[in-house]
Amino acid sequence: MNEHTLRQRLVTLGKRLYDRGLSPGTSGNLSVRLDDGWLTTPTNSCMGELNADEISRLDWEGNVLSGSKPSKEYFFHLAYYKNRPEAQAIVHLHSSYSSAVSCLKNVDEASVLPPITPYFVMRIGRLPLVPYRRPGDERLGDDVARLAPHYSALMLANHGPIVTGRDLDATVSAAEELEETAKLFLLLHGHEYRTLDADQIGELCEHHGARWES
Incomplete structure (x- = not known):
């Protein structure tokens, strides 16, 4: 494009994400x-407008070449682009379920969401927790930059997710999938549940190009 x-x-x-x-x-x-x-969305902009x-x-x-002043979080987009060449687009959200997961105690910091669905494994992969920093730090x-070469998505503690992908549309879809997985995870809280095992994850990697990175 x-x-x-x-x-x-x-x-x-x-607008789709806002709606x-x-x-x-x-x-x-x-x-x-x-x-x-x-290109990035401007600071203090409503994504629906x-x-x-x-x-x-x-x-x-x-450096800004045109348009309005960029988001104050532009620097972590830049860090991802510079350190993960396959990242063609980035979505960062404060979506409710993902942000709720980012606030939980005692999550697995290597992947705050377990492999509970094949679509999470295929579109996100492992989701490590990034220690809390104030917005704009x-x-x-x-x-x-340290984690970008190894993971397509990250969870910022007490903040929300950053998701990358092969193009803009795929990245937005992955961010939506992440939100649905976070919702499922919270709905399962307090219940016994199955996760995909190593063989099932390996099959997804072989047949669908998933990367359950570690």
């Missing part, structure tokens, strides 16, 4: 890679 089309797609998908209640108020941000830079012309365009040093960029 060219830049114009990607700007329009950011508007459409932002589903996954990006309340002015929370969350989206970005997508270009050949010579990247994005304007294609105001979407920020940045270079690989984080640029040390979070260093945390993301």
Whole structure:
């Protein structure tokens, strides 16, 4: 897609996430890679009311080339892009169920959600917990840079998820899948439940290209 089309797609998908209640108020941000830079949603913008012309365009040093001032969390998008070449788009949400999971005590920090569905394994993989940083703390960029080569998605403690993918549409779909998995996980709380075993995960990796990274 060219830049114009990607700007329009950011508007459409932002509204989809907002309409589903996954990006309340002015929370969350989206970005997508270009050949010579990247686009991201502006700071303090409502994803249900994005304007294609105001979407920020940045270079690989984080300099704004056009559009409005970018999200204050642009730096962790940049860290992901620089350290995970296959990441073509990024979705960061404050969606309710995923954010609730990010606040739980005693989760497995290697993957805060277990492999309870094949779609979680295929579209997300392991989901490590990133220690809490205040919003806008640029040390979070260093945390993301360290983990980005190994994981397609991360959970920010007491904050919410960051999800990457092969293109913008696939990344939004993966973020939605993550939210549904978090909802299932919370619904199962207090119940005995099955997870996929190593053979089942291996089969997904073999037949569907899943990466249950460690």
